[in-house]
Amino acid sequence: MQRIAIVSEHASPLAALGGVDSGGQNLYVAHVARELARLGHYIDIFTRSDNPALPQQMNWHENIRIIHVPAGPPVFLPKESLLPYMEEFGEFMQSYVCRNNIRYDIIHANFFMSALAAMPLARNSNTPLAVTFHALGKVRRLHQAQNDHFSDQRFSIEEEIVRIADCIVAECPQDREDLIALYDADPARIRMVPCGYDPAELAPLDKQLAREPLHWDPEAFYILQLGRMVARKGIDNVIRAVGSLRNEHHVDARLCVVGGNLSDTQLGDFDEYDRLKSIAREEHVDDIVEFTGSKARGELSRYYGASDVFVTTPWYEPFGITPLEAMGCNRPVIGSNTGGIKYSVLDGKTGFLVPPKDSEALAIKLALLANNPFLAEKMGRAGAARARKMFTWRQVSTQLSDIFRELDYQHTPQYSPSAFTRLSLTN
Template sequence: MQTIAVVSEHASPLAALGGVDSGGQNLYVAHVARGLAHLGHRVDIYTRLDNPGLPAQLDWYDNVRIIHVPAGPAIALPKESLLPHMKAFGQYMQNYVRDHGIDYDVIHANFFMSAMAALPLARMSGTPLAVTFHALGKVRRMHQSQNDHFSDHRFAIEEEIVRHADCIIAECPQDRQDLIDLYEADPRHIKMVPCGYDPDELAPMDKQKARQVLGWDPSAYYILQLGRMVPRKGIDTVIRALSRLRDVHKIDARLCVVGGNLSDVNLADIDEYERLSAIAVEMQVDRWVNFAGSRARHELSRYYGASDVFVTTPWYEPFGITPLEAMACERPVIGSNTGGIKYTIVDGKTGFLVPPRNPDATAEKLAILAQAPELAQTMGRAGARRAQRMFTWQQVSMQLSGIFQELGSQAAMPYGYARSLDAPAIH
C-alpha cells in the first residue's frame, strides 16, 4: 500500500459545508482520504491553517492525519486572496517532508493553488503528481466573468500545471474536453474519475415521515434546491420557475432552499439571500419559498426524502455533488445542461436537463413530474440505481487508488514521464 499526500490549500475536511468557500471540494477531500485509508493507504492531508486554535497536526481518522500549514494569517480568507501565500505553503511542505523523513508514493493536489504549492515538492522528491482541478480558470471566466476575482495569472499557472503534472484527474467528460481544448492537455495523461456520495449517509426514506419531522404540508408539491448561496447556482431560476408552475400550471408547489449562512456574520450569503428574497416578492411567491439556511450533513437525507423533486439550475457547475445525493435518495432531478450535471443526469431517464437561466423550461419539466407521479417515481428509482452503480465514494476511492498505484510504479522514471526537469518554475 502507498503513502499519499493529499493537498487541499483552501478546502479542509474539517470545514463546515455550505459557506462561501466550502462545499464540494471539502466533501471530496474528506471522503477520498477516508476511502483511500479504508483501502490500506496512509494519507496526509495538507491544508492551510485558518484558525489559531487548530493543532499543527491532527490524527483525524485511522491512517489519515491532517497537517495544518501556516501560510498567511491564521484566519479564514477567501480563496481568491490566497495566491500570494502559496510559496510559503509549498516551502512548508518541503521542510515538513524533509524534517520528518517522509517518502510519499504520490501527491494528489486539489485545485490549481494546491498543485502550484505541491509542484516544487514533487520535483524535489521525484514524487508523481496527480491533480484534480475541481474548477478551471478559463471556464470560470467564460461563465462568471463579473464574479471571478482571480487574476489572469491563474491561467498561466494552470497551463504550467497541465504541462508538468503526471496525471490530471478529470471529473466528467466536459472537464476532460475543456482540459484538452483550452489547455492543450495530453489526453494520455488524463484519467476520468467522478465525485461521489456516501450510501450510509444518503438513502431513500419515507416521504410523509420526513415531512412530518420537517413540518411540511403532506399534500403540497415540494421542490428542493440545496447548495451554496452564490449567484452562479441559479436559485433565482428556480424561484421564477416556481411562479410559473403555480400561475401557469396551477400546481400547489412550494420551494425549500437549503444552504447559506443566514447570520450577519456572512455578508456574502446575506446579500444573495436578500437578492433572492426580493425576486420571490417580485414574482409573488415569497409565501411559498422557505430559506432553510445551512443544515448539518446528517439532516440532508431528510430534506431530500421529504421533497418531490430536486432542482439545480446553475449556469456553471464543474461537477455538482448534490444531484448525486438526490438520486441516491430516489428523487428525480431537474438540472442545467452544463458541466458535470449533464453527465450525472440521464435526460428522460433519471430526470430532465434544461437550459441554464430558463425558468420556462424548468417549470415545464416540473409540471410534467408533478402531473405524472409514477414517472417521477420511476425516474427516482433509475437515478438511485445509477448512483449506486457509478458514484459511491468507495468506487471513487478505488479508481483513484488504481491510478495512484500505477503512478507509483513509474516513480523510478524521471519526473513527469521523462518531461524536462528544467521546466520553468511557477511563481
C-alpha cells in the same frame, strides 16, 4: 499500500459546509481520504491553517493525519486571495517532509493552487503528481466574467500544471474536453474519475415520514434546492420557475432552499439571500419559499427524502455532488445541461436536463413531474440505481487508488527542475 499526500490549500475536510468557499471540494477531500485509508493507504492532508487554535498536526481518522500549513495569516481568507501564500505553503511541505523523514508514493493536489504549492516537493522528491482541478480558470472566466476575482495569472499557472503533472483527474467528460481544447492537455495523461456520494449517509426515506418533522404539507408538491448560496448556482432561476409553476401551471408547489450562512449579515451569503428574497416577492411566492440556511450533513437525507424533486440549475458547475445525493435518495433530478450535471443526470431517465437561466423550460418539466407521480417515482428509482452503480465514494476512491498505484509503478518525471521557478507568484 501507499503513503499519499492529499493537498487541498483552501478546502479543509474539517470545514462546515455551505459557506462561500466550502462545498464540494471539502466533501471530496474528506470522503476520498477516508475511503483510501479504508483501502489500507496512509493519508496526510495538507490544508492551510485559517485558525490559530488549530493544531499543526492532528490524527483525524485511522491512518489519516491533517497537517495545518502556516501560509499567510491564520484567519479565513477568500480563496482568490491565497495565491501569494502558495510559495510559503510549498516550502512548509518540503520542510515537514524533511523533518519527519517522510517519502510519499503519490501527491494528489486538489485545485490549481494546491498543485502549484505541491510542485516543488514533487520535483525534489521525484514523487508522481496527480491533479484534480475541480474547476478550470478559463471555463470559470467564460461563465463568471466580472464575478471571477482570480487574476489572469491563473491561466498560465494551470497551463504549466497541465503540462507537467503525471496525471490529470478529470471529473466528467466536459472536464476532459475542456482540458484538451483549452489547455492542450495530453489525452494519454487524463483519467476520468467522477465525484461521489455516501449511501450510508444519504439513503431513501419514506416521503411522508420525512415530511412530518419538517412540518411540510403532505399534499403539496415540494421542490428542493440545496447548495451554496452564490449567484452562479441559479437559485433565482428556480424561484422564477416556481412562480410560473403556480401561476401558469396551477400546481400547489413549494420550494425549500437549503444552504448558506443566514445568521451573519456581514457575509456575502446574506447579500445573496436578500436578493433571492426580493425575487420571491416579485414572483409573489415569498410565502411558499423557505430558506433554511445550512444544515448538518446528518439532516440532509430528511430534506431529500421529503421532497418530490431536486432542482439545480447553475449556469456553471464543474461537477455538482448534490444531484448524486438526490439520486441516491430516490429523487428525480432536474438540472442544467452543463458541466458534470449533464453527465450524472440522464435526460428523460433519471430526471431532466434544461438550459440554464430558462425558468420557463424548468417550470414545464416541473409541471410534468407534478402531474405524473408515477414518472417521478420511476425516475427516482432509476437515479438511485445509477448512483449506486457509478457514483459512490468507495468506487471513486478505488478508481483513484488504481491510478495512483499505476503512477507510482510507471513514474518518470514530466517536468524540468526549473518548472516551478518559471511560475511567478506575484501579479
